[in-house]
Amino acid sequence: KAGVTQTPRYLIKTRGQQVTLSCSPISGHRSVSWYQQTPGQGLQFLFEYFSETQRNKGNFPGRFSGRQFSNSRSEMNVSTLELGDSALYLCASSVTGDNSPLHFGNGTRLTVT
């Protein structure tokens, strides 16, 4: 069974630009959640999608948004990039999201210059 796939693996963007990250979950997994990982803040929850609906959202500004498609693939978008958005963005999928283990992708490393 293929794991969680995140694309691209690396991105370099300039302040003010926008970026879209993609996540393909494990087949059969309906929950996709996104996390931001930085050395200073650790792992922080961004949002979770289940059956194309955003089920929960973390404490991030509205510049961070996401969506989920009917095949459970998910995208997250960050607009008006700031230097502080530089981070490893991790996507995780699970069967239902309710207490089932998370399966993580290898992440997208975003660098904002």
Next chain:
Amino acid sequence: AQSVTQLDSHVSVSEGTPVLLRCNYSSSYSPSLFWYVQHPNKGLQLLLKYTSAATLVKGINGFEAEFKKSETSFHLTKPSAHMSDAAEYFCVVSPYSSASKIIFGSGTRLSIRP
């Protein structure tokens, strides 16, 4: 309210010696507890999961963890460290709800000396 504390930010052991990574949790009810490992520039990989079936949980790569309710601890151990165990380890607490409620510990970096 729930929280998780990893007591050591960095642990260094010699190859072939035991590993102990400490984790304490706080929860108003019986949570699910996980240990994940993260190698450089990789995502998190599930090592093991506790969900109240047994207090001693065996995971992958020879790791195991013991749930001690009286001590609110869920320490990760391995009898003999291998060079490939060098990585960041995260203790995670999850109530019975959605992925948004998952709380990650701050991580413990494990170094292995030859």
